[in-house]
Amino acid sequence: MSDPTKPPGAEPGQAAVAMDLQEEADRLQAELEEARPPHAGPISQIAAALVALAVGVFGAVGSYALGLGQLTQPGPGLWPFAISVVIIVLSAVLVVTGRGLQDTERFSRSSLMTAVGLVTLVGLAALLPVIGFEVPSLLLMFIWLRWLGKESWRSSIVISVGAVAAFYVLFVLLLQIPLPRLI
Amino acid sequence: MDISPILDGFGVVLEPTNLLYCLIGVIIGMLIGVLPGLGPGATIAILLPITYGIGPVSAIIMLAGIFYGAQYGGTITSVLLRLPGEASSVVTVFDGFALAKQGKAGTALGIAAIGSFIGGTVSIIGLTIVAPVVAGFALDFGPPEYAALGILGVLLISSIGNGNKLKAIIAACIGLLIATVGRDTFTGAERFTFGSLNLAEGIDFIPIAMGLFGLSEILYNLEERHNQVHSPAKVGNVWPSRKDLGQASGAIGRGSLIGFVLGVLPGGGAVLSSLAAYALEKRRAKRPERFGQGAVEGVAAPETANNAAATSSFIPLLTLGIPANATMALIFGALLIQGIQPGPQLVTEHPDVFWGVINSMYIGNILLLIMSIPMVGVFVRILRVRPAIMAPITVLITLLGAYTVRNQVYDIFLVIVFGVLGYLMKKFGFEPGPLVLAFVLGSMIESSARQGLLIYGGDPTGFLTRPISGTIFAVIVVVAAWPLIRKAIPRKTSADRVEEKIK
Numbered sequence: 001m002s003d004p005t006k007p008p009g010a011e012p013g014q015a016a017v018a019m020d021l022q023e024e025a026d027r028l029q030a031e032l033e034e035a036r037p038p039h040a041g042p043i044s045q046i047a048a049a050l051v052a053l054a055v056g057v058f059g060a061v062g063s064y065a066l067g068l069g070q071l072t073q074p075g076p077g078l079w080p081f082a083i084s085v086v087i088i089v090l091s092a093v094l095v096v097t098g099r100g101l102q103d104t105e106r107f108s109r110s111s112l113m114t115a116v117g118l119v120t121l122v123g124l125a126a127l128l129p130v131i132g133f134e135v136p137s138l139l140l141m142f143i144w145l146r147w148l149g150k151e152s153w154r155s156s157i158v159i160s161v162g163a164v165a166a167f168y169v170l171f172v173l174l175l176q177i178p179l180p181r182l183i
Numbered sequence: 184m185d186i187s188p189i190l191d192g193f194g195v196v197l198e199p200t201n202l203l204y205c206l207i208g209v210i211i212g213m214l215i216g217v218l219p220g221l222g223p224g225a226t227i228a229i230l231l232p233i234t235y236g237i238g239p240v241s242a243i244i245m246l247a248g249i250f251y252g253a254q255y256g257g258t259i260t261s262v263l264l265r266l267p268g269e270a271s272s273v274v275t276v277f278d279g280f281a282l283a284k285q286g287k288a289g290t291a292l293g294i295a296a297i298g299s300f301i302g303g304t305v306s307i308i309g310l311t312i313v314a315p316v317v318a319g320f321a322l323d324f325g326p327p328e329y330a331a332l333g334i335l336g337v338l339l340i341s342s343i344g345n346g347n348k349l350k351a352i353i354a355a356c357i358g359l360l361i362a363t364v365g366r367d368t369f370t371g372a373e374r375f376t377f378g379s380l381n382l383a384e385g386i387d388f389i390p391i392a393m394g395l396f397g398l399s400e401i402l403y404n405l406e407e408r409h410n411q412v413h414s415p416a417k418v419g420n421v422w423p424s425r426k427d428l429g430q431a432s433g434a435i436g437r438g439s440l441i442g443f444v445l446g447v448l449p450g451g452g453a454v455l456s457s458l459a460a461y462a463l464e465k466r467r468a469k470r471p472e473r474f475g476q477g478a479v480e481g482v483a484a485p486e487t488a489n490n491a492a493a494t495s496s497f498i499p500l501l502t503l504g505i506p507a508n509a510t511m512a513l514i515f516g517a518l519l520i521q522g523i524q525p526g527p528q529l530v531t532e533h534p535d536v537f538w539g540v541i542n543s544m545y546i547g548n549i550l551l552l553i554m555s556i557p558m559v560g561v562f563v564r565i566l567r568v569r570p571a572i573m574a575p576i577t578v579l580i581t582l583l584g585a586y587t588v589r590n591q592v593y594d595i596f597l598v599i600v601f602g603v604l605g606y607l608m609k610k611f612g613f614e615p616g617p618l619v620l621a622f623v624l625g626s627m628i629e630s631s632a633r634q635g636l637l638i639y640g641g642d643p644t645g646f647l648t649r650p651i652s653g654t655i656f657a658v659i660v661v662v663a664a665w666p667l668i669r670k671a672i673p674r675k676t677s678a679d680r681v682e683e684k685i686k
Contacts, residue, residue, distance in 0.1 A: 025273050025458065048611040052353050059360050062375055072641030076372035079629045080363040087356045094349050101347060103612030110406040117405050117578075118603065121398075124582060125595040133583060141575045148405060149571025163576055167583065177587045 040106040042099040049094035056087030113148050120144065132182035137164045188530075189311065192538025196546055201244050204237065205543055208245035209550045212252020217260060217562045218573055221400060222269035223253035224616075227513045228396035229577065231389050232584040239521035240536055244543040246517055250510060251547055254493055255299060255555055258486055259562050262291045263418070271453035271489040274461045278474060278481030285477050289421040292559055294479055295486040297423070298435045300552040302487035305439035306446065306494035307544045314530070314541065317502040321527035326634035327646045329504075331655035333628035336505040338662050339449040341617040348666070351617045354608065358618035361386060362625025369633060381593050388516040390585055390594050391622060394601025395608075395615040396513070397581050401574055402606040418563055421556045423479070431483035434464045438484045442491025447499065449507040453492040460488035494544060500525055501537060504627070509616035512623045519623075 059080055069075025120140045127136040141160035145151040151159070171177045195201060215226040227249055234242035257268025262279035275295070282291040324332070337359070341351040364375045365385025376382040423431070438460040445456035464484040465474045474481050496507040497514075504526030506512040518525050523536055530537045585598040605615045635652075639645025647653045661668075 044611065048350075048613070052357070055357060055360070059375075063363075066372060066374055070641060071636055071643065074369070074633050074636060076367040076370045076374055079632070080360055080374060083356050083359045083363075087353060087360070090349055090353050090356070094353065098347070098349070101612065103347060103350075105610045105612075107610070108406065113405045114402050114606065117402060118599070121578070121582065121599050121602070122596075125592055125599060128586070128595070129592050137579055137583075140579065144575035144578070145571065149569070149574065151569075151571055159572055160575075163579070167579060171583065171587075178590055179583065179586065 038106050039102045040104040044104040044106075045098045045101050046095055048104060049091050049098050053088060053091035053095065056084045056091055059084030060088060117144065117148055129180050132180050134164060134168065134182045137167060188534040188538050189542070191534065192542040195240055195535050195539040196244065196542045201241050201539070201543070202546065204241045204245040205248045205547050206550055206554075208248020208250075209252040209547055209554060212249035212254075213256045213259075213551075213555065213558070213562065214252075214565060215249075215577075216253030216256020216268060217565050218256075218570070218577070221253075221397075221577070222257055223250055224269075224396045224510050224513065225400045226253040226256075227510060227517075228392040229581050229584065231392060231513070231517060232588045234517055235389075235520065235588050239518070239523050239533075240539040242517060242521055243514065243536065243540050244547075246514055247540060247543055248547045248550070250514070251299070251303065251490065251493065251544075251551055254490065255296065255551055256562070258295045258299075259292060259559070260566070262288055262295070262482070263563065263566060271457045271485075271492070273454075274457050274485045275482055277461075278476070278478050281475065281477035282479070282482065286417065286419050287477065288417065289419040289559065290423050290427055290479065291482045292418065293421045293423045293556060294427060294431050294483050296552055296555040297428070298431065298438065298483045298487035299490040300548050301435050302439040302442050302489075302491035303494050303548040303551075304545065306443045306491040307541060307548070309443045310495060310498055310541055310544075314498050314502050314537075317498065318527040318530045321503050322531075324503075324527060324651065325649075326631040326638065327649050327652040328655065330628055330631035330635055331646065331652040331659065332503060332505055333624045333631065335655055335659050335662070336449060336499075336507075337617070337621045337624055337628075338659060340508065340620050342662060342665070346614050347612060350613045354613045354615070355617035355621035358621030359625045359628070361391070361618075362622045363629065368626075368630060386597065387588075387594070388520065388623065389588055390597035391601050392513055392516060392619055393581055393585055394598040394603075395605040395619055396509070398578070398598055398602030399605025399609065399615060401578055401581075402602055403609050404570065404574065418559050421559050427479045431479045433467075434460070434480035434484040435487045437463060438487030439491045442488035442493075443495045445488075446492025446495035447507070449499065449505070452496050452507060453489040456488040456492040457485035460484035497540070497544075501529060501540065502527060504529075506620060506623065509620055512616075512620040515623050 063077035063080035063084060066077030066080070067075035068078045068081055120143050124133075124136040124140050138160055141163055142156055145156035145159055146153065149156075168181075171179055172181060196205070211230065212223070212226055215221055215229070216223060221229075227246060230246075230249055234246055237245070254269070254271075257272045258275055258279070261267045261272040261275040262283050265276055265280045267273045267276055279288075279291045279295070282288060321328075337355050338352070341355045342348050364382055366373055366376075366383055373383055438456075441460045441463065442453075442456040445459060446452040448455070461474075461481060461484050464478075464480045465471050468474065468478070468480065493510075496511055499505045499507045500511045500515060504515075504524065506515040515525055518536075523529070523533055582595050582598065585594045586592065588594060608615050608618070635646055636643065647656055
């Protein structure tokens with residue numbers, strides 16, 4: 001019997017198996033990700049790297065303003081400045097070398113769904129302190145069910161009312177959490 | 184070894200309220216983990232607020248329960264829907280789904296549950312023996328060691344994960360930068376607060392974790408991914424036959440050991456161990472061609488190993504205060520929220536927490552085994568609930584949950600901001616995991632580094648002359664330079680290639 005604690009790849013035969021296995025795992029992963037939109041081109045890669053670079057520059061400028069101090073007496077800006085410099089260097093490398101990467105995703109028509117979903121989230125947060133959680137939650141549920149989830153009118157109404165009622169019972173009546181509420 | 188604190192730990196765990204929290208955690212974890220797209224990380228992140236109001240030991244017991252519950256939930260989707268809930272369940276799909284197609288989905292799930300139980304239990308026994316020893320060794324660590332260890336942790340996790348390493352390290356650095364927002368503990372100066380009172384207190388871990396792991400996942404799944412129609416396979420008899428058990432027993436034994444050993448490594452412990460365990464079984468098999476066609480060992484090995492690895496990944500967290508992966512970062516954050524600093528002092532200062540957490544895992548694993556087999560039918564029914572219905576419910580739980588932590592709408596907005604950030608990161612190939620992990624370790628690294636500088640009168644070479652911190656820094660240099668070293672070596676051995684592939 002071989003030693004069970006031996007790490008993989010210790011023997012050539014096993015190495016071959018592990019390689020096949022990794023290929024299978026990659027294939028499966030690729031298949032699962034078929035639903036993903038096609039990857040976006042080099043422009044998106046450069047844009048992403050530039051955003052990271054901008055974060056680094058912003059951090060460096062901001063922390064420099066805070067004061068770097070000395071190594072014997074580090075100022076509040078020293079550590080964030082050091083990190084920002086690392087971000088700047090790495091993103092600069094990414095701008096140059098990252099053009100060929102294929103790990104960005106194109107925004108598609110369905111990204112609009114995410115945008116709509118986002119608007120409902122902000123709406124809930126804005127309305128919650130004003131009119132309580134019931135109506136905003138109901139609206140959020142309904143919009144997600146009817147338009148984002150393509151449920152029928154009937155089931156959208158039934159499920160959203162039911163879910164908000166369940167939330168009310170759970171949060172307000174059972175757990176007595178002080179959520180802002182209408183009733 | 185003094186075993187009385189261990190026994191006291193059992194006393195803590197067996198208190199009825201803690202048992203109840205453990206049970207609730209396991210059930211909630213399984214229920215949410217079963218939803219496609221939401222793995223252990225997202226589940227814990229979404230549910231963090233409910234642990235806020237309860238005591239530290241109960242909170243961690245519940246989180247640990249959620250953790251392995253969610254992990255088992257991921258197995259269910261692998262077997263029934265061919266959708267691995269997380270990377271460490273990917274290989275389970277090969278034989279698990281093949282078994283499901285043959286009408287033996289129940290057997291696959293039963294074997295996975297039993298394997299997870301044994302793997303988890305073996306790993307906890309290892310943890311019980313190893314953790315106090317490591318913690319004792321680490322008691323001599325001073326600020327320089329902690330600074331070094333923190334940097335190494337961030338670097339390892341960034342470089343071992345999936346995806347582009349450069350992007351991962353950039354994400355980690357941005358996490359470190361976000362951790363500096365708020366009042367500087369040394370000088371009292373406000374950093375990056377833009378005059379906001381909310382930001383002056385720093386950014387809280389809960390909204391970051393909920394946004395980056397929970398909400399971003401939901402927003403990401405909104406894009407055409409959520410309309411696929413799933414019809415889960417039928418689940419037959421869940422109890423594996425004696426023959427199946429016999430066939431799987433070797434795989435379970437070997438998987439436990441592989442998982443325990445590889446799980447301690449930072450980064451892809453659970454993923455690496457499930458691949459390694461599967462590869463080992465396939466190689467040892469008399470008829471390797473059975474693998475992928477529905478071999479029971481092909482389910483038993485990876486599921487045992489990933490559970491064992493998940494458990495042993497608590498070792499670096501509890502003994503050194505270094506989370507080995509993104510999920511451990513969440514547990515780390517939860518402990519900090521409870522006012523407990525994980526690290527070598529934990530075992531002496533909070534033995535109730537230390538042993539309570541470890542011993543709760545025995546109970547959690549037993550509960551998981553008891554609950555998983557009879558509840559399979561319930562899970563299958565949950566899988567039939569369309570994602571279109573689950574998504575808004577999960578969103579509401581997330582947003583209202585974020586509010587309940589401090590009763591502030593500001594926290595909901597933070598969750599939304601980090602949710603959008605996480606979504607955009609995914610779209611642009613940046614993983615949120617390293618960011619969260621670095622955020623958690625950020626203030627520890629900064630304060631240790633600054634204390635270290637004070638000790639050495641501002642001379643940074645002091646970090647290198649101490650034996651332990653010097654060694655860790657040497658390792659950091661090797662890890663950081665590894666890609667260059669790799670390129671410099673012209674011919675690779677086959678073992679290297681496999682290692683690279685597996686990573």
